[in-house]
Amino acid sequence: xGLLSRKATCNSHGQDSSYFLGWxxxxxxxxHPLHNPKGIIQMGLAENQLSFDLLESWLAxxxxxxxxxxxxxxxxxxxxxFQDYHGLPAFKKALVDFMAEIxxxxxxxxxxxxxxxxxxxxxxxxxxxxxxxxRDAFLLPTPYYPGFDRDLKWRTGVEIVPIHCTxxxxxxxxxxxxxxxxxxxxxxxxxxxxxxxxxxxxPLGTTMxxxxxxxxxxxVTDKEIHxxxxxxxxxxxxxxxxxxxxxxxxxxxxxxxxxxxxRVHIVYSLSKDLGLPGFRVGAIYSNDPTxxxxxxxxxxxxxxxSQTQYLLSVMLSDKKFRKYYIAKNKxxxxxxxxxxxxxLEKAGIGCLESNAGLFCWVDxxxxxxxxxxxxxxxxxxxxxxxVKLNISPGSSCHCSxxxxxxxxxxxxxxxTLKLAMKRLKSFVNSTTSSYNKSHQExxxxxxxxxxxxxxxxxxxxxxxx
Amino acid sequence: xxxxxxxxxxxxxxxxxxxxFDGWKAYEANxxxxxDRPDGVIQMGLAENQLCFNFIKKWLMHHPEASLCSAEGVxxxxxxxxFQDYNGLPEFxxxxxxxxxxxxxxxxxxxPDRVVMSGGATGAHEMVAFCLADPGEAFLVPTPYYPGFDRDLRWRTGVELVPVVCxxSNNFKITRNALExxxxxxxxxxxxxxxxxxxxxxxPLGTILxxxxxRSVVKFINEKNIHLIGDEIYAATVFMEPxxxxxxxxxxxxxxxxxLIHIVYSLSKDMGFPGFRVGIVYSYNDAxxxxxxxxxxxxxxxSQTQHLIASMLSxxxxxxxxxxxxxxxxxxxxxxxxxxxxxxGIGSLKSNAGLFIWMDxxxxxxxxxxxxxxxxxxxxINEVKLxxxxxSSFHCNxxxxxxxxxxxxxxxTMEIALxxxxxxxxxxxxxxxxxxxxxxxxxxxxxxxxxxxDFMSPSIMSPHSPxxxxxxxxxxx
Numbered sequence: 001x002g003l004l005s006r007k008a009t010c011n012s013h014g015q016d017s018s019y020f021l022g023w024x025x026x027x028x029x030x031x032h033p034l035h036n037p038k039g040i041i042q043m044g045l046a047e048n049q050l051s052f053d054l055l056e057s058w059l060a061x062x063x064x065x066x067x068x069x070x071x072x073x074x075x076x077x078x079x080x081x082f083q084d085y086h087g088l089p090a091f092k093k094a095l096v097d098f099m100a101e102i103x104x105x106x107x108x109x110x111x112x113x114x115x116x117x118x119x120x121x122x123x124x125x126x127x128x129x130x131x132x133x134x135r136d137a138f139l140l141p142t143p144y145y146p147g148f149d150r151d152l153k154w155r156t157g158v159e160i161v162p163i164h165c166t167x168x169x170x171x172x173x174x175x176x177x178x179x180x181x182x183x184x185x186x187x188x189x190x191x192x193x194x195x196x197x198x199x200x201x202x203p204l205g206t207t208m209x210x211x212x213x214x215x216x217x218x219x220v221t222d223k224e225i226h227x228x229x230x231x232x233x234x235x236x237x238x239x240x241x242x243x244x245x246x247x248x249x250x251x252x253x254x255x256x257x258x259x260x261x262x263r264v265h266i267v268y269s270l271s272k273d274l275g276l277p278g279f280r281v282g283a284i285y286s287n288d289p290t291x292x293x294x295x296x297x298x299x300x301x302x303x304x305x306s307q308t309q310y311l312l313s314v315m316l317s318d319k320k321f322r323k324y325y326i327a328k329n330k331x332x333x334x335x336x337x338x339x340x341x342x343x344l345e346k347a348g349i350g351c352l353e354s355n356a357g358l359f360c361w362v363d364x365x366x367x368x369x370x371x372x373x374x375x376x377x378x379x380x381x382x383x384x385x386x387v388k389l390n391i392s393p394g395s396s397c398h399c400s401x402x403x404x405x406x407x408x409x410x411x412x413x414x415x416t417l418k419l420a421m422k423r424l425k426s427f428v429n430s431t432t433s434s435y436n437k438s439h440q441e442x443x444x445x446x447x448x449x450x451x452x453x454x455x456x457x458x459x460x461x462x463x464x465x
Numbered sequence: 466x467x468x469x470x471x472x473x474x475x476x477x478x479x480x481x482x483x484x485x486f487d488g489w490k491a492y493e494a495n496x497x498x499x500x501d502r503p504d505g506v507i508q509m510g511l512a513e514n515q516l517c518f519n520f521i522k523k524w525l526m527h528h529p530e531a532s533l534c535s536a537e538g539v540x541x542x543x544x545x546x547x548f549q550d551y552n553g554l555p556e557f558x559x560x561x562x563x564x565x566x567x568x569x570x571x572x573x574x575x576x577p578d579r580v581v582m583s584g585g586a587t588g589a590h591e592m593v594a595f596c597l598a599d600p601g602e603a604f605l606v607p608t609p610y611y612p613g614f615d616r617d618l619r620w621r622t623g624v625e626l627v628p629v630v631c632x633x634s635n636n637f638k639i640t641r642n643a644l645e646x647x648x649x650x651x652x653x654x655x656x657x658x659x660x661x662x663x664x665x666x667x668x669p670l671g672t673i674l675x676x677x678x679x680r681s682v683v684k685f686i687n688e689k690n691i692h693l694i695g696d697e698i699y700a701a702t703v704f705m706e707p708x709x710x711x712x713x714x715x716x717x718x719x720x721x722x723x724x725l726i727h728i729v730y731s732l733s734k735d736m737g738f739p740g741f742r743v744g745i746v747y748s749y750n751d752a753x754x755x756x757x758x759x760x761x762x763x764x765x766x767x768s769q770t771q772h773l774i775a776s777m778l779s780x781x782x783x784x785x786x787x788x789x790x791x792x793x794x795x796x797x798x799x800x801x802x803x804x805x806x807x808x809x810g811i812g813s814l815k816s817n818a819g820l821f822i823w824m825d826x827x828x829x830x831x832x833x834x835x836x837x838x839x840x841x842x843x844x845x846i847n848e849v850k851l852x853x854x855x856x857s858s859f860h861c862n863x864x865x866x867x868x869x870x871x872x873x874x875x876x877x878t879m880e881i882a883l884x885x886x887x888x889x890x891x892x893x894x895x896x897x898x899x900x901x902x903x904x905x906x907x908x909x910x911x912x913x914x915x916x917x918x919d920f921m922s923p924s925i926m927s928p929h930s931p932x933x934x935x936x937x938x939x940x941x942x
Contacts, residue, residue, distance in 0.1 A: 303584060
């Protein structure tokens with residue numbers, strides 16, 4: 001008799017994925033400029049560390065916000081007692097204003113349509129519980145954030161069916177790819193309840209085109225299913241084309257009073273745009289009052305600490321600061337992304353042209369010994385253990401083509417990035433030169449060395465696609 | 466049309482639909498305020514601990530770094546803001562483990578590596594249910610019990626709850642017979658029982674489980690090889706003898722498979738911090754700790770709050786004096802309240818813990834039915850203008866009991882509440898011999914399992930809507 005639940009004993013938490021294993025390797029031997037200069041550099045963490053000084057200087061000028069005070073008076077008691085799952089009104093207002101500003105105020109959001117959750121992790125899971133039954137499916141364009149396997153499927157019993165996107169058209173979503181995924185789901189007797197997109201995309205770092213968004217709206221309208229747009233990177237769009245939110249497209253097409261309006265939901269968070277993942281600030285935005293009502297009650301299982309709601313309500317209500325932060329943050333992201341791109345170029349490595357996110361989608365297909373996922377894993381293991389960079393292999397993001405890697409650039413200092421690029425360049429040079437030697441012989445030796453080094457490295461992703 | 470909302474979302478599993486909304490509506494429409502609305506409804510349905518805030522505020526004033534706003538604090542801002550590790554800040558786990566030990570008189574030690582975060586106790590209960598049971602399986606829960614369990618343990622998990630019926634005839638103690646009866650009932654209904662959930666100290670009774678009862682429960686679950694979840698969120702509210710005995714102590718004394726033992730904890734009641742969402746799952750089962758850690762991603766404690774709590778609870782002097790001060794305040798308030806009630810002939814279950822009393826109004830019922838209980842409840846809300854919680858909403862098998870909270874108001878409000886009760890009792894000519902609880906022979910009413918949504922008032926579940934006059938709700942930027 002099983003002592004624990006099936007959920008506790010299965011692997012759906014996705015933690016055996018190489019995405020997480022890379023982190024584990026990093027944790028054993030983390031780089032530090034002084035204490036461990038030969039350690040592994042973390043480039044698998046999509047964190048925004050570029051603009052903390054802006055937040056810190058705001059805090060220094062606004063100590064009341066973080067000290068649970070208002071106008072010098074302590075409101076500690078009120079905050080400590082505040083557990084209303086409707087959320088702090090001042091915070092919701094500030095949050096929707098922030099969201100609107102990120103979208104150039106081309107759309108506005110109603111605070112009463114917002115549901116606050118403990119991070120986007122919780123928001124995505126909650127939406128699944130609200131929109132789907134067990135064994136229903138959502139279609140997701142690949143490549144996608146590995147955490148979705150846990151967030152959308154684990155405790156909900158919902159399935160993910162991939163919409164395959166390929167490098168042939170820069171991984172854009174096509175009508176035929178969506179249709180194919182839909183048919184594939186039907187063949188497996190899975191009822192499709194909706195499509196979930198991430199825009200801007202993780203791991204691609206690109207914003208979706210209006211054409212793609214139109215396509216998606218047409219499809220979900222036709223099939224009468226939901227569309228979830230995870231827009232947690234919306235504030236990281238640093239160059240053109242401008243970010244186009246799904247809400248903007250609906251508005252421009254005058255679809256406010258139609259059925260599809262109620263079936264489009266947005267997920268947001270402050271973990272990427274503001275760089276505050278520790279504070280667990282997520283949100284669901286929906287035009288469907290039933291969804292808002294149900295999700296609000298469900299948020300009981302993961303509310304945002306009132307202390308944090310208050311701090312951020314003060315910060316995000318500061319219009320001047322908001323504007324300044326958004327602009328400055330974008331500039332810094334752009335500058336840093338360029339450094340990564342040029343560093344990669346010097347190593348003879350290209351990447352997908354991107355205008356958003358905290359990472360680049362890097363093309364290392366030419367470094368693979370063969371166009372297979374096994375070769376991708378081999379390459380990845382060498383990069384983690386020999387080059388000592390933790391980057392994320394495309395297979396962990398369910399990419400259908402081997403050879404692509406997500407490399408983060410905003411979670412380290414400029415010097416660390418320089419060093420990482422130096423290491424990568426040396427690696428590529430040595431790989432190329434050894435390749436020019438006796439090809440067969442060196443391959444054989446390499447494989448032998450690899451096997452010795454990676455004896456402790458058993459886990460493989462459960463379902464590589 | 467294909468795109469529907471899920472059954473979970475459209476059903477009543479959240480437990481908040483109730484035809485008996487009178488209490489909450491009446492309160493919201495006319496909430497008491499000492500100066501603005503002195504005739505308003507006084508909220509006594511809220512199990513909050515508001516007696517020690519001044520004590521805590523003093524500590525905060527002397528420790529600005531705990532709030533990340535002093536010079537030292539701001540330095541920690543970046544690393545705190547980035548910290549999203551589901552293992553939690555080590556100092557947070559250590560501080561919580563130490564606090565849990567102190568609350569139990571340091572009779573047991575807690576291992577920080579077994580402390581798992583969750584979104585309040587609400588999140589903790591759901592998480593434990595997800596870890597231990599599959600849809601369609603069941604937990605046994607002694608009645609009367611906290612109404613929120615119906616939502617927390619069942620709603621999204623598909624797990625069932627089967628009541629272990631406790632009677633007033635023996636002060637609602639959990640008997641071996643009652644456990645066996647519930648287990649049998651579940652089996653007959655084709656429900657596989659995965660565990661027993663006890664709340665100790667009890668909500669709504671305000672009593673603690675004695676050593677014998679605890680041992681008996683531990684023996685029972687070991688024999689059946691099922692889990693024991695001990696919700697100990699009121700552990701620090703034990704304000705007088707007998708001393709609190711935790712499951713963590715019992716398993717040191719008796720033979721027990723520790724893989725079956727799990728504790729749910731929170732700072733919402735003991736410290737009065739429901740808004741900070743600090744929930745804890747403490748399990749003696751390694752696999753459960755591992756699984757719960759991963760699941761905690763869905764409801765981590767804000768690192769800002771982890772930092773505050775770690776600072777506060779690492780201060781031994783503060784913690785030691787807080788525990789004493791809190792008990793003292795609760796004792797005084799409880800004594801004052803129950804004594805004054807007895808003067809007008811109202812008894813309650815003898816209790817030594819919690820933020821409420823289990824008030825005995827059976828003699829005020831027109832007849833011994835739940836309908837009569839509802840009628841009396843409406844009178845209390847509309848005439849006496851007190852929002853209290855009817856026993857039926859806690860699945861009590863006997864009508865006439867009400868949970869009345871006493872720690873969520875200041876002295877002045879307490880006086881007004883007592884005055885109203887006195888007036889009501891005098892008016893109804895129910896002068897009786899003051900003093901102890903009248904013992905009655907067990908009424909043995911057949912317990913028909915009510916749908917939770919028949920008797921639910923949202924105010925008795927956490928989280929819930931706040932006091933309408935709270936400045937935070939009316940706040941505008």
